[in-house]
Amino acid sequence: MDKKAGRELKTLEAMIKLYCKGNHRAKEIPCFRCRDLYNYAGGRIVNCKLGVQKTTCIQCSVHCFKADFRDRIKTVMRYSGPKMIYKHPILAIYHILDRL
Numbered sequence: 001m002d003k004k005a006g007r008e009l010k011t012l013e014a015m016i017k018l019y020c021k022g023n024h025r026a027k028e029i030p031c032f033r034c035r036d037l038y039n040y041a042g043g044r045i046v047n048c049k050l051g052v053q054k055t056t057c058i059q060c061s062v063h064c065f066k067a068d069f070r071d072r073i074k075t076v077m078r079y080s081g082p083k084m085i086y087k088h089p090i091l092a093i094y095h096i097l098d099r100l
């Protein structure tokens, strides 16, 4: 895994946790459903076909997120994005959203 993917995964995880905490009353954070989303989106990041060669997903021609997960990720980002902007390198993950 390249460094950029690792950073994206960390950001993704933090966003999902934040979203889950604020929206789901689960005993475990992230809850089962959110973990599922993380696994899916994380897998897409790691297995991105363009790999290290891509600059950002903004320029990516591969639409690799399925519609259902895409909507869920968007919801998570809309919620967590503004809250995380000071704590995390949020811009690192915006490219995912932009291209969806």
Ligand SMILES: [Zn+2]
Binding pocket: 019, 020, 021, 024, 026, 030, 031, 032, 033, 034, 035
């Ligand atoms: Zn959750």
